Every structure is written in C-alpha cells, then in structure tokens.
Amino acid sequence: MNSIRNGLLSVGLLLLGACAGVDGDVIVAVPAYQAQTGASQLSAAPPMAIKLGAFRRQLGTGELPGRIGERKTIGNISLGLVSVNPAPGKLVQNAFLAEIKAAGHRIDNSSAASLEGKIYRFALRTPVTALYWDVLLDAEISVLVKNGSARRTGRYSAVCTERTYAWPGEDIIARVINGCLAEMTGKFRNDRASVRLLAGKS
Amino acid sequence: MTEPVSACSPVNPRPRRFSFLATVSLMLVLAGCGVRPAAPGIEAGGVDRYGHITFVPLIADEVRLVWRDGATREAGERQRVGWKTQLNAGQIASELLREAGTPVTAIEDVKGALLGSDEDTLWETRVWRRLKATGRLDPRGAVIVLRQNALDAQGRQYNPARDFLALGLVGVVIGAATRDDAFQPSFILAINTGFQAALGGKSRCSIGFDARLLDAKSGAILGSVDAVLGQELFPVEIENKKWPEFSADERGLAKTYCTAALRRGIAQAMSELEITRRR
Numbered sequence: 001m002n003s004i005r006n007g008l009l010s011v012g013l014l015l016l017g018a019c020a021g022v023d024g025d026v027i028v029a030v031p032a033y034q035a036q037t038g039a040s041q042l043s044a045a046p047p048m049a050i051k052l053g054a055f056r057r058q059l060g061t062g063e064l065p066g067r068i069g070e071r072k073t074i075g076n077i078s079l080g081l082v083s084v085n086p087a088p089g090k091l092v093q094n095a096f097l098a099e100i101k102a103a104g105h106r107i108d109n110s111s112a113a114s115l116e117g118k119i120y121r122f123a124l125r126t127p128v129t130a131l132y133w134d135v136l137l138d139a140e141i142s143v144l145v146k147n148g149s150a151r152r153t154g155r156y157s158a159v160c161t162e163r164t165y166a167w168p169g170e171d172i173i174a175r176v177i178n179g180c181l182a183e184m185t186g187k188f189r190n191d192r193a194s195v196r197l198l199a200g201k202s
Numbered sequence: 203m204t205e206p207v208s209a210c211s212p213v214n215p216r217p218r219r220f221s222f223l224a225t226v227s228l229m230l231v232l233a234g235c236g237v238r239p240a241a242p243g244i245e246a247g248g249v250d251r252y253g254h255i256t257f258v259p260l261i262a263d264e265v266r267l268v269w270r271d272g273a274t275r276e277a278g279e280r281q282r283v284g285w286k287t288q289l290n291a292g293q294i295a296s297e298l299l300r301e302a303g304t305p306v307t308a309i310e311d312v313k314g315a316l317l318g319s320d321e322d323t324l325w326e327t328r329v330w331r332r333l334k335a336t337g338r339l340d341p342r343g344a345v346i347v348l349r350q351n352a353l354d355a356q357g358r359q360y361n362p363a364r365d366f367l368a369l370g371l372v373g374v375v376i377g378a379a380t381r382d383d384a385f386q387p388s389f390i391l392a393i394n395t396g397f398q399a400a401l402g403g404k405s406r407c408s409i410g411f412d413a414r415l416l417d418a419k420s421g422a423i424l425g426s427v428d429a430v431l432g433q434e435l436f437p438v439e440i441e442n443k444k445w446p447e448f449s450a451d452e453r454g455l456a457k458t459y460c461t462a463a464l465r466r467g468i469a470q471a472m473s474e475l476e477i478t479r480r481r
Contacts, residue, residue, distance in 0.1 A: 022406060022433045022434060022435050023403050023435070025435060027437055060293075060294065060297040060298075060465070061290050061293040061294045061297060061461065061465065062290060062294055062461040062462045062463075062464055062465030062466075063462070063465065064434075064458070064459075064462050083437075085437075
C-alpha cells in the first residue's frame with residue numbers, strides 16, 4: 001500500500017512540477033522575527049540611541065524585490081519561484097530592529113550612532129533526493145556602523161537548512177529564513193568592534 | 203485494548219487520498235499542462251560557452267489587455283507603453299550572462315525583422331545577414347535572436363482555430379480588438395476578475411517568443427527553441443478597466459511585472475539554448 005501511495009505521490013508531484021508554471025509560484029508571508037534572548041556584546045552595552053537605516057538589495061532589470069529563489073523536484077523540474085513578504089531588505093531591517101530593542105536600546109533617527117546595510121545574497125534552493133527536500137537559504141549581508149566620522153563595515157553570512165520528507169512548504173521556508181536572520185543578527189550582536197563603535201568607544 | 207484498523211476502514215483516509223490525487227492530477231492535465239511552464243532560467247554556476255554573445259531582441263514596446271470574468275472575455279487594442287522593452291531585454295541578457303563571464307552586445311534596432319509572416323522561416327538568417335551587411339556583427343562567438351510571438355490570454359501562442367472554439371463555448375465578447383491586434387506580438391496583460399479569478403488564478407502579464415542561436419561567423423543555426431513563455435502573476439488585484447484609465451501607480455505595477463515576465467522568458471530561452479555549460 002505504501003509503495004502505491006508513494007508512486008501516486010511521485011506521479012502527482014511530477015505532474016505538479018510539469019504544470020506548475022507561474023501558478024506554482026508562491027509568496028511566503030514571513031512571520032515577525034522574534035529577537036534572541038541570550039546575552040551578547042550588544043545587550044552588555046549601556047543603553048544607547050541608534051539610527052537604523054535601510055538594508056538595500058541590488059536588483060537587476062526585471063528582478064522582483066521579494067523574489068528569493070525556486071523550489072524544484074526530482075529531475076530538476078521547477079515547482080515555481082519563491083518570493084517573500086516583506087522583501088529581504090525589510091526582513092533584515094526588522095530583525096535588526098527587534099534585536100536592538102531586545103538588547104535594551106532605542107531607535108532614534110537623529111542619533112549620531114547609526115547602522116545600515118546591504119544584502120549581497122538571499123538565495124533559496126531546494127536540493128532534492130528521492131526521499132527528501134532540503135530547504136536551503138544562503139544569505140550574506142554587510143552592516144555599516146557609523147558614529148560621527150568613525151565607521152566600520154562588518155559582513156555576516158549564514159547558510160541554513162531544514163530537511164523535509166513531506167513538502168518544502170511555506171512554513172518551512174519561513175522558519176529557515178528566520179533561522180538565518182537569527183544567525184546573522186547573532187553574529188552582529190557579538191561583533192565587539194561594531195558594538196563598541198555604536199557606543200562611541202572606537 | 204485496541205483493535206487493528208483495516209486499510210478500508212472509514213477511519214483510514216488513504217483510499218480517499220488516492221482518488222483525490224488522481225482527480226487533481228487529471229484536472230491539472232485537463233487544465234492545460236500542454237502549456238510549457240515558465241521555468242526560471244539558466245542554472246547558477248554555469249560558465250561561458252561562446253566567448254561573446256550578440257543579442258538581438260525583436261520585441262514590441264506594446265501591451266494589450268484582456269479582461270476575463272469567467273463568463274465573458276474582452277480584448278483591448280495594443281497600446282504603446284514606452285517601457286524601453288528592447289533596451290531592458292539587452293540589459294537582462296547582459297546581467298544573466300555576467301556571472302558566467304560572457305560579454306554581451308545588445309542590438310535593439312534591427313528594422314523590419316519583427317513582423318515576418320508565419321511562412322517566413324528564415325527570419326533569423328535575415329537578421330544575421332542584415333547585421334553582417336551593415337558591419338554591426340561582432341564575428342566572435344554567437345548571436346541570439348528573439349522574435350516575439352502573439353499570445354492569447356493564457357500565454358499560449360495565438361491560435362485562430364482555438365480562439366474560434368472558445369468563441370463557441372463561452373460566448374466571448376470581442377471588444378475593441380481587431381484580428382490584426384490578435385496577430386500582433388505584444389505583452390498580454392490578462393486581468394482576471396470574478397469567477398475567472400477563482401478558476402484561472404491571478405491576473406498576469408505574459409510575453410512569448412521564439413529564440414535562435416546562430417554562429418556569428420557563418421550564420422549557421424546552433425540551436426532553436428519555439429514558444430518560450432515569460433509570465434508573472436500580479437500579487438494584487440488589478441481593477442477591471444482600460445489602459446488609458448490606469449493610474450500612474452497601476453501602470454508602474456504593470457511595467458514591473460511585465461518586465462519581470464520578460465526576464466523570466468529570456469532566462470528560460472537561454473537555458474533551453476544552453477548558452478552556458480556546467481563547470
């Protein structure tokens with residue numbers, strides 16, 4: 001019975017893949033990022049006001065801001081493209097906002113201490129075998145910290161994966177994204193030089 | 203004490219799942235799986251194969267709206283849009299091949315090659331000859347020529363016989379569109395409302411073309427692919443109105459998603475022509 005079920009499921013998936021086209025595209029609504037609770041360089045710094053700028057992602061001609069990758073099934077067949085809402089720039093900015101507040105600081109757009117960033121990579125793939133999909137996000141950002149005339153740029157990257165034996169669904173994609181956001185912001189929270197610069201101790 | 207549950211027991215939903223899956227599969231086949239899906243394009247990590255690409259997009263800077271509500275369909279006239287579609291196509295080709303290390307020269311103004319009749323099967327050679335005669339052809343590498351097709355609202359290449367059948371089946375109302383409009387290539391912006399939105403999905407912008415890969419020096423055809431489709435769904439509802447009534451924001455939205463459809467189509471064509479090779 002199981003083999004019949006798996007056979008039918010495979011045929012169904014192949015048909016879905018072959019017919020997906022744009023109707024297989026998905027927009028993943030990523031739930032609000034939850035700040036990490038552990039102690040860090042950022043939480044150890046005295047309370048400060050920080051100006052939080054945008055995180056920009058360079059887009060090519062005709063590239064959609066929220067598009068991050070593609071789901072595939074066996075045989076390199078596309079199941080459709082994946083976009084996220086909010087777009088990656090906003091997702092990263094929201095994650096930094098949550099972390100700054102959770103660490104006891106406040107956002108003030110007139111502050112001399114500021115941070116802004118660029119998104120170099122935010123690419124989703126779903127490598128597949130006969131048994132499972134890996135939902136994989138490869139992300140890299142740079143964060144520019146400024147305080148007066150002093151500035152420092154840090155680069156933070158993460159590769160996050162979750163394996164599924166059922167279906168690389170939207171909930172898994174959202175979890176993987178938030179996992180990578182936690183990893184990248186975690187690296188920033190413990191970047192001693194950047195935090196010292198924000199606190200005016202360059 | 204628990205008793206073993208038989209596979210056919212009402213508490214075991216498997217047989218229902220089989221029939222559900224079979225029904226869904228059948229519906230998908232019937233719903234038009236003959237239409238080639240718009241895949242996203244060239245593989246990441248591919249490397250240069252031809253050394254240089256001359257890229258010639260024969261694409262009209264026009265859009266045509268088709269409104270469908272499930273019971274009726276109305277097609278509008280072609281509208282000039284000023285999106286610099288040919289220029290964008292050249293930039294897209296260059297961006298897509300940058301990672302592979304292939305330099306691209308885009309040529310956007312080959313006159314007279316766009317509207318060849320269906321019998322004209324030598325359009326790619328005509329473009330190549332014209333470029334060569336005017337000394338604009340870089341003899342290195344290969345030439346890609348894209349010739350835009352006329353599409354119907356589903357993004358399929360326009361087919362008068364199928365259109366006639368559709369007329370008989372669902373009582374289509376032909377609006378301002380003339381037969382000439384239906385045969386002319388343009389972006390197709392299909393606005394789905396009401397029952398059609400539930401049945402056919404979101405509103406979408408489509409562009410289709412045939413693509414040829416030629417040896418730059420000899421003009422020999424190295425690869426060909428027909429009826430490539432670039433299509434993007436609008437994430438928001440589009441109001442059921444004519445193009446001149448679109449606000450600046452709505453026109454901007456149409457431009458964004460139609461240009462995204464163009465990128466998707468070009469990437470797909472490059473993938474099928476195997477412009478790059480694996481490392």
